[in-house]
Amino acid sequence: MAGMNMFLSGNEAVAAAVRLARPQVIAAYPITPQTTVIERLAEMVEDGSLASEYLHVESEHSALSACIGASAVGARTFTASSSQGLLYMAECMHYASGGRFPIVMMNANRSVALPWNIYGDQRDSLSLLDSGWIQAYAEDAQEAFDMLIQAFAVAEHPLVLTPAMVNLDGFALTHTYELVNVPDPSDVDAFLPRFTTANRMDPEHPVSLGFTAGPQHNQAFKQLQHLAMLASGQVIREAEERFGQRFGRSYPGLVETYRCEDAERVIVTLGSVAGTVRPVVDRLRSTGERVGLLRIRYMRPFPDGELRAALAGATSVGVLEKDISFGYEGTVFTNVNSAFARSGASPRNLLNFIGGLGGKDITPTDIENLFARLAAPEGLETVTFI
Amino acid sequence: MVEIRWHGRGGQGAFTAARLLGVASALFEHRHALAFPSFGPERRGAPVLGFTRIDDRKLTDRSMAGACDVVAVLDDTLLEPSVLQGLRPDGLFLVNTSRSVLDIEPPPGVRTVLFDASSLASQYLGRPIANTAMLGALAASSDVIGIDAVIRAVRHEMKGTQREKNADLAKAAFLVLGGVA
Numbered sequence: 166m167a168g169m170n171m172f173l174s175g176n177e178a179v180a181a182a183v184r185l186a187r188p189q190v191i192a193a194y195p196i197t198p199q200t201t202v203i204e205r206l207a208e209m210v211e212d213g214s215l216a217s218e219y220l221h222v223e224s225e226h227s228a229l230s231a232c233i234g235a236s237a238v239g240a241r242t243f244t245a246s247s248s249q250g251l252l253y254m255a256e257c258m259h260y261a262s263g264g265r266f267p268i269v270m271m272n273a274n275r276s277v278a279l280p281w282n283i284y285g286d287q288r289d290s291l292s293l294l295d296s297g298w299i300q301a302y303a304e305d306a307q308e309a310f311d312m313l314i315q316a317f318a319v320a321e322h323p324l325v326l327t328p329a330m331v332n333l334d335g336f337a338l339t340h341t342y343e344l345v346n347v348p349d350p351s352d353v354d355a356f357l358p359r360f361t362t363a364n365r366m367d368p369e370h371p372v373s374l375g376f377t378a379g380p381q382h383n384q385a386f387k388q389l390q391h392l393a394m395l396a397s398g399q400v401i402r403e404a405e406e407r408f409g410q411r412f413g414r415s416y417p418g419l420v421e422t423y424r425c426e427d428a429e430r431v432i433v434t435l436g437s438v439a440g441t442v443r444p445v446v447d448r449l450r451s452t453g454e455r456v457g458l459l460r461i462r463y464m465r466p467f468p469d470g471e472l473r474a475a476l477a478g479a480t481s482v483g484v485l486e487k488d489i490s491f492g493y494e495g496t497v498f499t500n501v502n503s504a505f506a507r508s509g510a511s512p513r514n515l516l517n518f519i520g521g522l523g524g525k526d527i528t529p530t531d532i533e534n535l536f537a538r539l540a541a542p543e544g545l546e547t548v549t550f551i
Numbered sequence: 552m553v554e555i556r557w558h559g560r561g562g563q564g565a566f567t568a569a570r571l572l573g574v575a576s577a578l579f580e581h582r583h584a585l586a587f588p589s590f591g592p593e594r595r596g597a598p599v600l601g602f603t604r605i606d607d608r609k610l611t612d613r614s615m616a617g618a619c620d621v622v623a624v625l626d627d628t629l630l631e632p633s634v635l636q637g638l639r640p641d642g643l644f645l646v647n648t649s650r651s652v653l654d655i656e657p658p659p660g661v662r663t664v665l666f667d668a669s670s671l672a673s674q675y676l677g678r679p680i681a682n683t684a685m686l687g688a689l690a691a692s693s694d695v696i697g698i699d700a701v702i703r704a705v706r707h708e709m710k711g712t713q714r715e716k717n718a719d720l721a722k723a724a725f726l727v728l729g730g731v732a
Contacts, residue, residue, distance in 0.1 A: 172574045172584075197592075284590060305611070336590035337613045342570050343585050344577045440611030524590070526615045 262297025284524020569601030
């Protein structure tokens with residue numbers, strides 16, 4: 166394999182990917198557990214290994230605002246945040262997606278206060294599913310690296326022009342070191358050429374940007390945004406195909422299935438906890454239990470068709486997520502349930518397991534217990550905290 | 552899979568030891584490794600943990616629970632019974648100490664190696680930062696990692712005058728404990 170193998174944390178892998186993507190402008194504000202991403206990028210700009218304008222800003226709101234401004238003149242832009250910082254960006258996130266500015270963001274998934282907590286769950290990004298950003302969730306540092314490079318290609322695609330957020334579980338991914346293959350810069354340049362767009366401020370070709378649209382026209386813009394997000398699914402698959410050919414690492418599209426073929430019981434989840442499910446599936450399979458894992462890699466666009474196809478034979482499905490929409494159920498579960506409802510054919514048992522909030526550990530024993538509950542789901546509540 | 556848990560105080564390099572072991576294993580013995588700190592805020596002097604997991608298969612489970620095969624302690628003021636929590640009954644208990652008898656007693660099957668890594672580190676580095684010495688000691692007292700990979704990892708990760716001093720220190724610790732290269 167070309168490139169260089171390095172022992173990196175998830176955050177360092179993100180910084181290495183961003184360096185190779187050559188954004189012209191980076192604007193970010195530090196927050197645990199994202200901080201080392203932007204520290205590394207600042208060092209790269211300082212030592213000259215990344216030719217980027219690094220903007221020091223006073224808040225996350227300003228960070229994303231600065232990225233919007235830079236993107237509006239046609240620059241490739243990057244930012245990173247987490248938790249409260251991400252929420253402080255929320256207003257600007259709608260501006261970015263509505264303006265069709267293909268900014269790429271890394272989010273270090275972290276709990277949201279109160280109680281104050283710096284550890285990993287996914288309540289921050291999942292609460293912003295409706296902000297119009299593509300949302301990807303990585304399982305390990307290599308995937309995070311590769312998703313970052315692909316995110317620029319997808320976001321900037323003329324059919325998409327939609328900002329993208331790549332999520333890494335706080336600490337479990339951001340602060341864990343592992344082997345990462347970092348490709349040669351020339352290969353990344355060939356995969357990801359310089360960003361060009363007509364959607365920019367250009368005196369030679371004047372266009373309106375950041376404009377008002379009243380009741381007569383506003384909905385048409387929102388519908389276009391929706392169609393672009395829907396179109397991004399195919400663009401993601403094409404980018405992965407092209408990536409695999411060039412770098413030798415293949416990805417399965419919006420979902421990954423693991424031993425689902427004849428599975429009766431499947432756990433659906435996202436992010437790094439999928440790595441805890443995987444060996445449990447192997448262990449239970451070795452004793453003849455028909456169990457599997459489906460990992461959602463993209464929450465937007467949502468892989469409803471892929472989900473239905475992969476889970477068509479399953480009788481019991483458990484959605485495990487680090488999120489809760491208070492008073493109802495987990496947001497991932499809502500989306501999965503809706504995918505089944507669209508087809509009119511849901512699995513006999515569909516349960517929602519809420520875990521890992523505020524960094525609570527989810528162990529292999531917990532996963533074994535979930536598979537056991539899926540084997541005898543009668544009388545269980547739809548939503549349970551594990 | 553083997554898991555090594557490093558105990559130290561902030562500033563003593565416990566997590567660096569965990570990471571260097573990961574580098575040695577992943578880059579120089581071509582195995583799969585994960586290295587991570589105890590998650591959360593870091594303060595100089597406060598107890599910290601580092602973890603290294605090594606396997607011949609890709610490691611995917613990042614949960615925290617689980618037994619460990621080696622407990623390596625960089626600072627003997629941390630020795631409380633809780634340090635031994637989760638150590639396998641046939642595990643290795645590797646302690647940086649100038650003492651010959653400890654106040655805590657590991658279960659009978661556990662192999663205990665006491666080694667004055669701080670004194671050796673002071674000789675080589677001029678300060679008692681014992682993490683690379685402990686890596687040499689680990690190479691000598693287990694089959695977790697080879698000394699060549701440890702030395703290559705130290706050279707790969709460290710810079711300036713610390714680089715060769717630490718490589719020499721790791722080798723010296725290995726030899727003191729009777730390691731055969």
